Amino acid sequence: MNNVLEILWIILIYIFIQRIVWIGMGVMKKAASATQRRKSQAAVNEEIEAAKEDLEEPIEMVTSFCCNKEIPRRKAYQIATEEGMAHFFCSWQCRQEFIERQLNETNHEEGI
Numbered sequence: 001m002n003n004v005l006e007i008l009w010i011i012l013i014y015i016f017i018q019r020i021v022w023i024g025m026g027v028m029k030k031a032a033s034a035t036q037r038r039k040s041q042a043a044v045n046e047e048i049e050a051a052k053e054d055l056e057e058p059i060e061m062v063t064s065f066c067c068n069k070e071i072p073r074r075k076a077y078q079i080a081t082e083e084g085m086a087h088f089f090c091s092w093q094c095r096q097e098f099i100e101r102q103l104n105e106t107n108h109e110e111g112i
């Protein structure tokens with residue numbers, strides 16, 4: 001009889017300890033996911049800040065070589081010249097026309 005009681009007690013204590021461990025693990029998991037959420041929120045904030053800076057960055061304008069139009073540098077087609085400069089063009093077509101003209105001139109000079 002005494003033995004049975006002892007075993008029951010051991011089982012009860014075992015269950016009790018297990019409960020505490022479970023609760024402890026749950027709390028830790030919650031804390032971990034909260035930290036992760038905070039981290040990803042920080043990452044999102046950083047991305048937003050970067051995007052804002054991108055927007056606030058002034059748009060560099062250049063004058064197109066072909067038709068003297070003011071165009072944003074990012075959208076301009078360009079050719080590097082022999083002097084290390086760049087010619088900007090409003091369109092791919094303008095750029096091609098310039099290249100062809102250059103080629104014709106060179107051919108004339110060389111007498112082809």
Ligand SMILES: [Zn+2]
Nearest residue numbers: 066067090094
């Ligand atoms: Zn043009």
